[in-house]
Amino acid sequence: MATAQVVRSEWTKIRSVASTVWTLSTAVVVTIALGMLISALSKNEFDNLSQREKLSFDPTFISFAGTGLGQLAMIVFGVLVVSNEYSTGMIRASLAAVPKRGVFLFSKLAVATALVFVVGMATSFATFFLGQLMLGDLKASIGDDGVLRAVFGGGLYMTLIALFSMGVATMLRSPMLSLGILMPFFFLISNILGNVSATEKVGRFLPDQAGSKIMQVVTPVDDDTPYGPWGGLGIMALWVIAAVVGGYVLLKRRDAQ
Amino acid sequence: MIELEGLTKRYGEKVAVDHLTFTVRPGIVTGFLGPNGAGKSTTMRMILGLDHPTAGDVRIDGTHYERLQDPLTYIGALLEAKGVHPGRSAYNHLLWLAQSNGIPERRVREVLDEVGLTAVARKKAKGFSLGMGQRLGIAAALLGDPRILMFDEPVNGLDPEGIHWIRTLMKSLAQQGRTVFVSSHLMSEMALTADHLVVIGQGRLLADTSMAQFIERNSRSYVRVRSPQREALLDALHQAGVTAVDGPDGTLEVDGTPAGTIGELAAANGVVLHELSPQQASLEEAFMQLTAESVEYHAHAGTPLPPQQQQRQQQQWGESWRKG
Numbered sequence: 001m002a003t004a005q006v007v008r009s010e011w012t013k014i015r016s017v018a019s020t021v022w023t024l025s026t027a028v029v030v031t032i033a034l035g036m037l038i039s040a041l042s043k044n045e046f047d048n049l050s051q052r053e054k055l056s057f058d059p060t061f062i063s064f065a066g067t068g069l070g071q072l073a074m075i076v077f078g079v080l081v082v083s084n085e086y087s088t089g090m091i092r093a094s095l096a097a098v099p100k101r102g103v104f105l106f107s108k109l110a111v112a113t114a115l116v117f118v119v120g121m122a123t124s125f126a127t128f129f130l131g132q133l134m135l136g137d138l139k140a141s142i143g144d145d146g147v148l149r150a151v152f153g154g155g156l157y158m159t160l161i162a163l164f165s166m167g168v169a170t171m172l173r174s175p176m177l178s179l180g181i182l183m184p185f186f187f188l189i190s191n192i193l194g195n196v197s198a199t200e201k202v203g204r205f206l207p208d209q210a211g212s213k214i215m216q217v218v219t220p221v222d223d224d225t226p227y228g229p230w231g232g233l234g235i236m237a238l239w240v241i242a243a244v245v246g247g248y249v250l251l252k253r254r255d256a257q
Numbered sequence: 258m259i260e261l262e263g264l265t266k267r268y269g270e271k272v273a274v275d276h277l278t279f280t281v282r283p284g285i286v287t288g289f290l291g292p293n294g295a296g297k298s299t300t301m302r303m304i305l306g307l308d309h310p311t312a313g314d315v316r317i318d319g320t321h322y323e324r325l326q327d328p329l330t331y332i333g334a335l336l337e338a339k340g341v342h343p344g345r346s347a348y349n350h351l352l353w354l355a356q357s358n359g360i361p362e363r364r365v366r367e368v369l370d371e372v373g374l375t376a377v378a379r380k381k382a383k384g385f386s387l388g389m390g391q392r393l394g395i396a397a398a399l400l401g402d403p404r405i406l407m408f409d410e411p412v413n414g415l416d417p418e419g420i421h422w423i424r425t426l427m428k429s430l431a432q433q434g435r436t437v438f439v440s441s442h443l444m445s446e447m448a449l450t451a452d453h454l455v456v457i458g459q460g461r462l463l464a465d466t467s468m469a470q471f472i473e474r475n476s477r478s479y480v481r482v483r484s485p486q487r488e489a490l491l492d493a494l495h496q497a498g499v500t501a502v503d504g505p506d507g508t509l510e511v512d513g514t515p516a517g518t519i520g521e522l523a524a525a526n527g528v529v530l531h532e533l534s535p536q537q538a539s540l541e542e543a544f545m546q547l548t549a550e551s552v553e554y555h556a557h558a559g560t561p562l563p564p565q566q567q568q569r570q571q572q573q574w575g576e577s578w579r580k581g
């Protein structure tokens with residue numbers, strides 16, 4: 001009962017600020033538009049590819065090429081949902097209204113995650129179908145083996161990225177600090193770690209690299225990743241749990257500020 | 258009712274609140290007075306369970322804040338930091354608060370009306386003036402129709418009309434039998450609104466007394482006398498049954514005897530006077546002295562105060578300041 005009240009209240013909070021709309025719509029537009037663009041380019045380049053590359057050609061995964069950039073807007077959404085409480089001093093009003101800190105945090109995360117799940121799923125299906133449209137006769141079909149799992153997984157991936165950001169922001173509190181760490185990490189550092197051979201083996205256990213395995217349908221030739229699509233998503237989920245639990249423990253212990 | 262028991266808060270080395278024990282009772286306005294940095298806001302945050310006490314305990318109607326079901330219906334608070342998202346409208350700010358505590362949406366409109374914000378209810382909070390922000394904070398405090406209200410420096414930065422409105426509101430809330438606990442760093446403000454006074458300095462309790470008693474003790478009028486023949490004057494006064502105490506800079510202070518009588522006594526005994534002036538100690542002075550003594554007390558922790566100061570302190574504060 002009381003938790004239902006708090007969930008309702010958190011929904012009112014989330015729908016009554018402009019940042020919700022602009023972060024989520026940026027995520028949708030960037031993911032889809034970039035996915036379409038890269039799908040169209042890939043189609044044109046296909047004939048120039050080597051035989052090996054042709055074997056690894058994954059039309060589903062290509063249509064998700066916008067996720068790397070689009071997820072940054074999801075991260076901004078996740079960070080702002082939580083750190084707005086701190087940057088505006090609202091956290092004191094919130095915890096005075098809901099002194100059970102677990103109820104407060106998990107209601108907030110549940111509402112924001114549910115919203116991202118809906119938006120993420122819609123984005124994922126849209127980016128898949130529009131991407132396939134661009135790929136013409138190279139396209140994959142939703143009925144093909146593993147494709148539905150990849151598309152559904154794309155929605156889960158975006159949801160988990162946002163939830164991970166919420167956990168990190170709960171720990172760090174400051175929006176600038178949270179964004180300053182998460183954005184470069186997911187945009188640059190994770191990619192560098194994943195592409196340099198010395199760190200590659202560590203890099204693939206990072207949340208985004210492990211999680212994005214779910215969107216892959218065609219396993220690249222000589223791929224030695226030690227986990228499958230769901231295993232990767234599971235690794236990502238562990239990161240998310242760690243971030244959220246860390247946030248909860250700190251929220252519980254700290255003074256509200 | 259709010260009960261504090263040995264409530265203590267330390268931020269690193271800094272002791273912000275130091276073993277506070279007092280009770281805030283219903284039906285009256287209790288003023289919480291102390292200079293800036295005395296620990297008022299910290300105490301209030303601990304009452305709301307926002308800051309965890311280092312030691313001690315605080316209860317709302319016998320219960321810990323965290324255990325209250327729908328706490329906004331027990332206690333409403335206006336805190337120092339406003340805590341409103343600038344991009345959210347006043348209406349939506351109150352709405353999420355109401356929903357979190359199962360308060361009907363109708364109350365949102367009622368309190369907006371009560372504080373006079375109905376016309377700007379749908380405007381974003383970032384366009385609000387200081388006074389409007391303060392009114393929104395008070396609307397939030399009133400939202401759950403709570404029996405206990407707590408205001409942290411509510412008149413800060415308000416115009417005279419706003420100040421008058423808040424004073425009237427606090428008095429009427431107390432008249433309805435509610436517990437009203439309001440902080441200020443201005444004695445003059447407290448004198449106008451509070452029925453009871455809790456004074457703190459450096460986190461410590463300095464006084465816990467009714468306003469009437471505080472005024473009676475501290476707005477004393479006395480006569481200041483200065484004479485080059487101090488001993489002769491003391492003898493003359495003594496013979497006439499008048500007691501004088503040491504004042505600052507070698508002056509004497511006489512309570513309860515008109516200046517004229519003292520002048521005549523001096524003349525009759527051939528004592529030269531350099532000053533004979535009736536004095537009125539204002540409440541503000543009394544407050545400043547009280548808190549200055551708390552600083553002094555801390556500075557001399559362990560070492561006794563000079564006797565003259567000690568004597569004055571006891572005369573002015575009796576037991577009241579020691580209660581803590």
Ligand SMILES: Nc1ncnc2c1ncn2[C@@H]1O[C@H](COP(=O)(O)OP(=O)(O)O)[C@@H](O)[C@H]1O
Nearest residue numbers: 268271273291292293294295296297298299300
């Ligand atoms: N979160 C905090 N961290 C560190 N020191 C603090 C914190 N909050 C308050 N203080 C310190 O505690 C003392 C009491 O502050 P405060 O309760 O705000 O006093 P008041 O409200 O009476 O002006 C001050 O010295 C202040 O600097």
Ligand SMILES: [Mg+2]
Nearest residue numbers: 297298337410
């Ligand atoms: Mg203060």
